[in-house]
Amino acid sequence: MLKTLKTSFALLGCMVALPVLAQQQDIKLPPQATEFWEPVPRKVTPGAQNHLPPNDAIVIFDGKNLDNFVSAASGGPAEWTVNNGAITVVPRKGDIQTKQGFGDMQLHIEWAAPTVIKGEGQGRGNSGIFLMGLYEVQVLDSYESRTYSNGQAASIYKQHPPLVNATKAPGEWNTYDIFFTAPKFNADGMLVAPARVTVVHNGILVQHNVELKGPTEYIGIPNYKAHANELPIKLQDHGDLVSFRNIWVRKL
Secondary structure (H helix, E strand, O other), X not given: XXXXXXXXXXXXXXXXXXXXXXXXXXXXXXXXXXXXXXXOXXXXXXXXXXXXXXXXXXXXXXXXXXXXXXXXXXOOEXXXXXXXXXXXXXXXXXXXXEEEEEOOEEEEEEEEOOOOOOOOHHHOOOEEEEEOOOEEEEXXXXXXXXXXXXXXXXXXXXXXXXXXXXXXXXXXXXXXXXXXXXXXXXXXXXXXXXXXXXXXXXXXXXXXXXXXXXXXXXXXXXXXOOOOOOEEEEEOOXXXXXXXXXXXXXXX
């Protein structure tokens, strides 16, 4: 009986060792075994400079007119001004938004705080870029003005502060390159995947694939509610003479 048990344990030991030995053996494959040739990535022609739109971009504002925007409140004509290739907020005329809706996207947009400095914190050079009209990337003169960290320039407003403060001086042009993944909902309106965003501010990574907790809320806790797969981009009238230029989008 003892001899039988010893034999059984020996066999069991061999069986346990076999997978380990198999894992340690090199698998000999030719290089071609891990190559694939389809699908072929489509060709995109970059802009002459990195801040200029590639040939597959949708140009929202090219410095000429507001034809691609409407009033966010009324749906009528956008009432901001266009001068020297830039859009400038007209206080109390309200937010403006794109006529076209977007979901997953790469957004390039440049902005400048007013040169006439007034106010402090949230009262200085305040505006915002609302992805899908709901999720705000903050625009603010944070060059030499303190405010709450999750409300300064390049923050995901009231959710994520930027990793660093890369804001340029008032009157100088800031660049945001925003990579946005829209939230996904099932047929019952339940959240399947939250929105995520990466922001590069003046060439510096300031938001690294952060998860959004829901639409932007000034007061209260964000909470997702099902919405369309594509919605307009909104620019905020917060009462300050903030300017925008060179706005283009690539759908992802």
